[in-house]
Amino acid sequence: MTATHSGFQPPPAPPGSAAPMPPAVDEVRPGAETPVGLRKNLSYRFGNWFVNEGPKAFFLVIWTAVNLALFLDRFFFFRNSASWSNMRDIIGDGLPWARGSAQVLNFNCGIILLTVCRNLITYVRRIPGIRRLVDKHITFHRAVAWTIAFATYVHVGAHYFNFLHIEQATPEARKRALLPDEGTALQVAVSAVAGWTGHLLVLVMFVMYTAAVEGVRRKYFELFWFSHHLFVVFFVLLLGHGAQCLLRPQNAGAGYICIPATWKWVLLSLVVYLLERMIREIRARRTTTIAKVIQHPSRVVEIQMNKPSMTYRSGQYLFLNCPDISRFEWHPFTISSAPEEGHVSCHIRLAGDWTTAFARRLGCTFDGAPGNNGLTLPQVYIDGPFGAASEDVFKYDVAVLIGAGIGVTPFSSVLKSIWYRVVSPNTKVKLKKCYFFWICRDTGAFEWFHDLLRALEAEDIGNFLEIHIYLTGGLKLDQVKNIMVNDRAGLEDGLTGLKSPTRYGRPDWDTIFGNMGVQHPDTEIGVFFCGPKPLSSALHIACNNATSSKKGGAKFYYQKENF
Known part of the structure; x- marks a missing residue:
């Protein structure tokens, strides 16, 4: 198998000439008034901030308030209820703290599975007004997980406090509180159902949380994947955790029936998740065949499937x-x-054990060894598709696509689809202007995406699509000489061969977004990004700074790829 380019060759566009190109948005134009310079009062800045952050902040306030209300409800009930006075005489405030945190655990364990039901999320994000909020489901999943961890810390600490006080209580006090007559704190903590299931739950959580740390997850994805499936064990233990009812109200008679409440909180999410997995399994097993495999430079493999x-x-x-x-x-x-094409393709960068093994199984080699052209391609299964932020590009009048390195992949589909929609006379498109920014560290990153960008430029839709490429790494001497030799009187960039010039260094996002706000007043501008966190944070801040909540001002809506 030999290295090659994807060779994206769209059909001819309808005849017509393009209008003159407007000034580039990343040019600093003296005298241009931008929203960035208008930060003068708190209410104006709050209005700008609320455009991007308001819905998320409102949702987090509601979620936090629910957690607090649930905790306080159980806390004060068990602190003041006469039915638990004998128990409080022994363990004091350990009881309300344990039960209050348990209620927070029940609530969050009841919603955490819903945040990873991808089919449900894909369906819900079609509802206008909440798409950008739903796209934060992974962030919310992590917030819920850390809330569970914190509530577990409080719950476990409170119960260890309780066990120690139970050990110190007299047999008569234990009997009045319907507790075991004897046993040390350790014996009670280990022998009781709530004790040993609780310790196992903490152990399972430790494994899952440790493997989910970003550094571990990225380097050892397989470890993260398998350890996270311990959630099955987690929920089995959780459902049985309160089965014994170690702590009982003093009016519980001989016929008292212990019915734990956890199942009421988690039943719905467990059923929804089970249906989700069944749908995904059935859909994934439908026929999928590999039509073509293309080995690109820079350790990127393209796989085209039917x-x-x-x-x-x-x-x-x-x-x-696989x-x-x-x-x-x-x-x-x-x-x-693009959906308009007759296949489904993915560009896969070799970045771990699985991707490397998959590339070898496809017959790709990046070590100079000859490929195996007669190789029988493996069977693969596809689960999806699932909704993501980038599919909302066509819902805006102006879209800004920003990819860093391999983060440009989702925009390959979008740019192809843009071309098909723009050149088709029968397709109505809300999108009127698209800016594409690609930030790369080295020139090798341009190679596999090169054909698509050249094809887009060749069709001369420059008034609609504006391409900006930034090279953040240094150039070697032979590259500099090559640029000087191949630069065709400014008609093509000497490094990429594109009409759009390559800029060196990092973009000034405040200037870029400020100029866009001037060029597109009273417009909702969608900013879509896929790439590393530091750049995402900078873009997020720049979008908030450039947004103007005043009448006639441009509003920048920031959306990042999360999956």
Whole structure:
């Protein structure tokens, strides 16, 4: 198998000439008044901030208030209820703290599975007004997980406090509180159902949380994937945790029936998640065949697949499984083809054990060894597609696409679809202007995406699409000489061969967004990004700074890829 380019060659565009190109948005134009310079009063800045952060902040306030209300309700009930006075005589405030935190655990354990039901999320994000909020489901999943961890810390600490006080209580006081007559704190903590299931729950959580740390997850994705499936063990233990009812109200008679409350909180999410997994399993097993494999430079493999039962939108993603590598591992990849094309494609960068093994199984070699052109391609399964932020590009009048390194992948699908929609006379498109920014560290990152950008420029839709490429790494001497030799009187960039010039260094986002706000007043501008966190944070802040809540001002809506 030899290295090649994707060779994106769209059909001819309808005849017509393009209008003159407007000034580039990343040019600093003296005298241009931008929203960045208008920060004078708190209410104005709050209005600008609220455009991007308001819905998320409102949702977090509601969620926090629910957690606090649930905690306080149980805390004061067990602190003041006459039915628990004998128990309080022994363990004091340890009881309300344990029960209050348990209620917070029940609530959050009841919603955490819903945050990873990808089909449900894909469906819900179609509802206008909440798409950008739903796209934060992974962030919210982590927030819920850390809330569970904190509530567990409080719950476990309170019960250890309780066990110590139970050990110190007299047999008569224990009997009045319906507690075991004897036993040390350790014996009670280990022998009781709530004790040993609780310790096992903490152990399971430790494994899951440790493997979910970003550094571990990125470097050892397989470890993260398998350890996270311990959630099955977690919920089994959780449902049985309160079965014994170690702590009982003093009016509980001989016929007292212990009915734990946890199942009421988690039943709905467990049923929804079970249906989710059944749907994904059935859909994934439908026929999928590999039509073509293309080995690109820079350790990138393109795989083109045919799956007649699958329909998707630009910017969506899927999960890929190759039984020859692992029957149980599913890895997420952005769809890089456009819906208008006759196949589904993904560009996969070799960045771990699974992707490297998969590339070898496809017959790709990056070490100079000859490929195996007669290789029988493996069976693969596709789960998806699933909704992502980039599919909302066509819902804005102006869109800004920003990719860093391999983060450009989701925009491959979007840019192809843009071309098909713009040149088709029968397609109505709300999108009137698209800015594409690609930030790369080295020139090798341009190679696999090069054909698509050249094809887009060749069709001369420059008034609609504006391409900006930034190279943040240094150039070697032979590259500098090559640029000087191949620069065709300014008609093409000497490094990329594109009409759009390559800029060196990092973009000034305040200037760029400020100029866009001037060029597109009274416009909702969607900013879509895929790449590393530090750049995401800078873009997020720049969007808030450039947004103007005043009448006639431009509003920048920031959306980041999360999967």
